[in-house]
Amino acid sequence: MLFDVSLLPKNNILCVDMKSFYASCECVDHGLDPLNDYVVVVADKNRSGSVVLAASPKMKSDYGIKTGSRLFEVPRHRRIHIFNARMKRYLEVSVQITELFLSFVPFEAILTYSVDESWLTLNGTEKLHGTPREAAQKIRRTIWKQFGLPSCIGIGPNRFISKVVLDVYAKQQGIADCTYEEVPQKLWPIPLRKIWGIGTKMEQHLNNLGMYTLGDVANSSLERLRSRFGVMGEQLYYHAWGIDLSPAFVEANDLPQKSIGKGVTLLRDYWRENEILTVVLELCEEVAKRARQLGKVGRTVSFGVRYSHYEKGGFHQSVTLDTGTNLTMELYRVCKRIFKKFYDGRSVRMIHVSLSNLMNEESVQLSLFENREKERTLAKAMDEIRDKFGPNALLRAVSYTSGSLARIRNGYIGGHKA
Ligand SMILES: [Mg+2]
Incomplete structure (x- = not known):
């Protein structure tokens, strides 16, 4: 391996998905x-x-x-x-399932990704629930017994690996896991389109560069990916090696601040997409501005629409990003994606946008993947190290970042060993 895996954070993370x-x-x-x-x-x-x-x-x-x-x-x-x-x-059932998770792990160990997917961090629960695989079996059995609902679970040392192994293996096998050491064997053969976070457009770009699997990305080079895709390329390269330094726990300090939201009831029914999206953009701007004023970023973007009185119904969806944001266009992009996916042409009367999973802007600036400025500085530092000491010296940079992350975590979450 190019990276010394003993230096990477080893969490026990489950990605739980409710089947269909x-x-x-x-x-x-x-x-x-x-x-x-x-x-x-x-x-x-x-x-x-x-x-x-x-x-x-x-x-x-x-x-x-x-x-x-x-x-x-x-x-x-x-x-x-x-x-x-x-x-x-479905939301009601989803909340009940989260309550069930709370009987396995504490609140800050649960990150709800969508109505039917959550990450659970099991660090420190070995005595109670056994190995991650045993805990996963127990959770799966309990969900089945209490709700009659089938689920599948991916297990990994970080969120990225647990999510990919869920999507690619657990959805067939029920439970699947992958360690850092197994990344080349289990993740590298996977075609790019099946990798969480790689959209069709990104896949096309990578295909044009001759990369078709995650292994192709891993065996490309950091410089090449960075110069072509910037920060995204850098993250992709690390992901290809199974490296994801996003925090394993939801920051306890920030739990009380719930969300920043803004909604409007329209004066008439809207059904033209560009009209609706103009309103969505305005709402995103207001929410993002408010977050910036408060010095907050949020990782979960929620977007909802209610149809007019005679049509009834609507939809409401949340997406949790890798990174906290308070940028208007990032919010808008997520809302637009939800809109395109769920809107079926009915006339709209109410629109709502909110940002939750809030954290302080400055806490985010300390971690590698969560701030662009820091990422740029760090990338430059990595280049310098490599120029001076050769490519293997990169390990130092990785240990530096995981160390700083551990410091952040220790600072925020007392009592939990990362
Ligand atoms: Mg599902």
Whole structure:
């Protein structure tokens, strides 16, 4: 390995995913079997163009219907059950599942990524729950027993590895893990599009440079990726080596400050995308400005829309970023992505944007991947070290950053050994 893994932070992190969550919830509520019945959840049963928000595993395997398919693609068959989405219900179940997690780990060890995905940090729970794999089995069994819901779990020394191993292996195997040492064997063969954080556009750029798998990225060079993609390229390079220095615990100090949000009720119904997005941009600007005034950045961006009275319903989604932000365009990009994914053309009456998972701006500036200014300085420092002492000296820079991260963590979270 190019990096000395003994210097990297070793956390026990689980990434827990509720399998076909919305569809599974409907199964449980309607006496169906989440694993063996054919269930589809759509935004609106009465619109043939309505988007499929979830499909049960059988629906995926036997009919190829998945999230993002359209209702008209779903065959009409007695054994296929179609339900309207009930977001409030799914959120309710999601909260109950988080409460269950709280019986395994403390609050600051849980990071909710989306309504059906969470990271749990198990550091220090070995005596209580055994090895990470044993804990994962226990959690999976408990979710099944209490809710009748199937789940899968990825295990790794950091969030990135646990998430990738979840997406690529655990979704088939139920539970899967990967250590730093196993990164070349388990993660490098994976095609780029399956890697969390690499979108189709980024994949295309990398393909053009002759990189098709994560291993190709790892065996490219930091300089090449940095000069081509800047900060993103740098992070990608480290990720390819399984390195992710994002904190393993939610910063306890910052838990009480909940969120900064802004919503509007429109004076008339809006349905033109560019009209709606203009309002979204204005809201993002207000939220970001407020965050900047308070000296805060937030990692979770939430965006919601309510349809007009006669249409009823709406959607509300959150995305948790790797990095805290208080930049208008970063918020806007996330909201726009959610909008493009969930908006089905109905007329809109209310729009809401909020930023949560807040932390102090200056606390973020200390960690490698969480601030651009620091990243640039650090990158320069790494270059200098390498020029002076040769490529292996990079290890010092890595140990320096993980050390500074450990210091940050120790400062913020008393009682938890990282
Ligand atoms: Mg899921």
